[in-house]
């Protein structure tokens with residue numbers, strides 16, 4: 001079966017929208033995968049290489065994530081084809097306002113957008129400006145009644161999921177070493193909480209390269225350098241490597257927090273980690289996860305570990321407080337990580353898919 005043929009099954013997608021606006025240069029996709037449980041929820045990714053299949057895979061991950069978290073949302077996703085490094089603030093605003101307008105016929109009635117790679121609370125405000133309804137996005141600035149993802153809800157959830165998995169593996173968080181792929185919204189907060197809990201950060205990457213520092217990376221120094229110089233590679237100590245060299249790091253845990261398909265089937269033999277927690281969406285195929293399971297590497301699936309963002313979105317959507325958000329993220333992520341690990345010996349992805357699909361189909 002071709003990858004494209006795999007897009008169509010009993011779950012969805014319900015709608016595939018391609019948008020193009022000659023005036024602003026906006027080009028991209030909105031895919032509504034499934035709305036049985038409620039309006040499709042899923043962020044907008046801005047990257048030069050985002051394509052339809054990627055947006056569909058992310059939309060499906062959202063369908064499963066919302067069902068797993070037992071939220072009254074379906075799954076969807078948007079992709080804007082543009083290079084954030086080549087856009088001025090004004091050009092970015094033009095694109096996001098145009099995107100808000102382009103999805104007006106579907107958002108907020110059938111689809112509610114949110115931040116994803118290269119989009120954050122400011123971009124959400126621009127989308128509202130183009131769309132006209134504050135309900136069309138979550139992750140908005142507080143002045144618009146939002147709970148910004150910049151508070152770190154997803155990374156906080158990834159941290160809690162990691163703690164549950166470590167306990168399952170009978171490992172003490174204070175004794176482990178870890179690596180983080182991507183130092184954006186998800187990676188930075190996951191690293192922060194794990195460092196605060198006593199784990200040792202030994203490698204971190206961003207789009208400029210991979211910093212490897214076996215003696216340990218000082219989190220607050222790293223955070224300041226990233227903010228000031230724009231990249232973790234300016235840390236000033238350790239080795240700087242290229243590409244996906246983060247996969248070769250010899251440490252206990254890998255947190256993925258950037259690109260799709262980071263780990264491929266052929267990478268299985270080079271991995272040293274005993275635990276991979278998927279902070280990013282679709283960092284590997286299901287076949288790769290099953291292979292790693294057979295090799296004894298525990299992988300916590302994306303829609304279980306990184307549901308913090310959509311749980312925060314739900315709290316915002318129903319008018320809850322930031323305090324409600326922290327409580328609900330911890331409670332749901334811990335509960336679901338324990339649930340997928342409770343079927344001893346089974347691949348966590350298979351367990352999670354079965355639970356989520358049952359919850360989607362329950363709403364036929």
Ligand code: NAD
Pocket residue numbers: 115116117118119149154181182183184185186187205206207208257258259260279280281282306307309310
């Ligand atoms: P972000 O734009 O804030 O950060 C992305 C980070 O990845 C940046 O540090 C960037 O430099 C880095 N990066 C880009 N290309 C890279 C590469 N080739 N190698 C290593 N690092 C690279 O994005 P984010 O919001 O943190 O999202 C990261 C992932 O987490 C995505 O897969 C996203 O779908 C997923 N996710 C995000 C949220 C959320 O609330 N933001 C929620 C759930 C899942």
